[in-house]
Amino acid sequence: MVRASFGRRLFIVCNYVFLAATAAACLLPLLNVLAISFSSSSAVAAGQVTLWPVDFSLKSYEFVIGKPEFGNAFLISVLRVVVGMPLNMLLTILIAYPLSKDRRQFRFRNAYAWYFVLTMLFSGGLIPWFMTIKMTGILDTFWALILPSAVPVFNVILLLNFFKSLPDEIEEAAEIDGAGRWQALWRIAVPLSAPAIATLTLFCIVTHWNSWFEGLILMNRPEHYPLQSYLQTVIVGRDMALMTAADVARWAEISDRTSKAAQVFVAMLPVLLVYPFLQKHFAEGIVMGSVKG
């Protein structure tokens, strides 16, 4: 083994320092907000808080938990994930499987595939989308958060490509044993694709949890907002109309910043919880869909 040159060793050290600094740059803003949420408002106002809580306080969390609107919006978001994700996955599997067959096995495969892909390439734009949802009568209902986004075409394509990579022989053998198409799908293709399906499930959970725009423009009443839409009005839009007089009084007590920080952190919590599971799979998940032969 040749001893590494001085230049080489210098590079290795600098590289480790640089990588660690970049990772820190990704993490520190989140830690700063977390520290603010656990600090007293006077310490925050005095600018003493950087990465560790100063004058530890749970007041801002008490404010957030004691706020019925926040809890209500949180529940709507949970319900949205619980209803929307299984529907997404069911439709994704049901569309991806037939499209993974080649043209000899399914004559209309290409026509159907283009039908779905075209929606990724072209859209009617915001206003016609809004008018269509209004026309179908689901405006200001929970279903406006579910049905228009029920078919995640991008996920369909990822799963389609995964199904295609499965060996044909297993299904052929099952067919000889008398298994129909439905059995081949649920008993063979789906179990063999468990890692891909797990990845897409987590993607759907995060997408539903994070989406805010639909809630904001498709719901007429703030009490129908999911959490991210509600936060949009409180944190970004600073909508005083959404606050009751009692809220404003409590608001003054805990500074704006600590309570916002607490709300941001609570909204981030579910993503933090699924992240370890997500991270286990998504790297291969993305790669399987985008870099195939």
Added chain:
Amino acid sequence: MKSRSFRELPLHLMILPGFVLVFIYSYIPMAGIIMAFERLVPSKGMFLSPWVGWANFEYMLRMPDIARVLGNTFFIAAMKMTAGIVVPVTFALLLNEAKNRLFKRGVQTIVYFPHFLSWIILSGILIDILSPSTGIVNGLLGWLGLPSVYFLGDAGWFPFTMVVSDTWKEFGYGTIVYLAALAGINPALYEAAEMDGAGRIRQTLSVTLPALLPIIVLMSVLSLGNVLNAGFDQIFNLYSPQVYETGDIIDTLVYRIGIENANYGVATAVGLFKSVVSFVMVGASYMLAYRLTGYRIF
């Protein structure tokens, strides 16, 4: 022997529910583009309102801001596209040089994470840390003896704040495809290069980069479709009237004309313009990707 159509029937049935939903929520809106040529009368709905020909488009072209908004959109989108290739490639190359697996894994875990947070959460964080009076970033600048900067309220800074914060959110996630390609390089190539007397830099230039080139070309080409996607989710939550001059983009303009001012025809016309340009760019990018790298969507 059952007929072929009969055997294919279950496959049609599987697709049916998704087909119907996509028809309603994607294809009816496409037909709704007709609104760009109408003056919407709410009682008549989007398909039966009075026809006004090109009037909405003429109105669009006469809007004083339209050229500026187009310029802003293109400028921000182009900078994000460039940073979206250069930064992840560079970072993947450097990360690949770190041989400590635990360290590498830790860095990856941290840098991928911001991708999964919504722009609402990140806006909440950015508004706080970038505040000129109380934010930690300006606190740092003050500590270094630099004047404080209003990153979100100064029209000169705003586009760059958007590009940097978007890159901050997405670069880690963007490295995944490159790291996968790097992991696939045959180690024998490096051994052979070393045998021929190539140093580390030479090896990077002659082995690593050529191996990465196809995926870099592919990702660059595919990103062309984003030429008018400056990032609605981000800008809508961070901009304000004082930065419209440099920060207003097509999507935010459509939102204000259509949703806030209820001027549906004009908003649809502006949106249609964007959809057509994007369609041409995405179509061209897929064709180019197919020609250059044999990439197929499905």
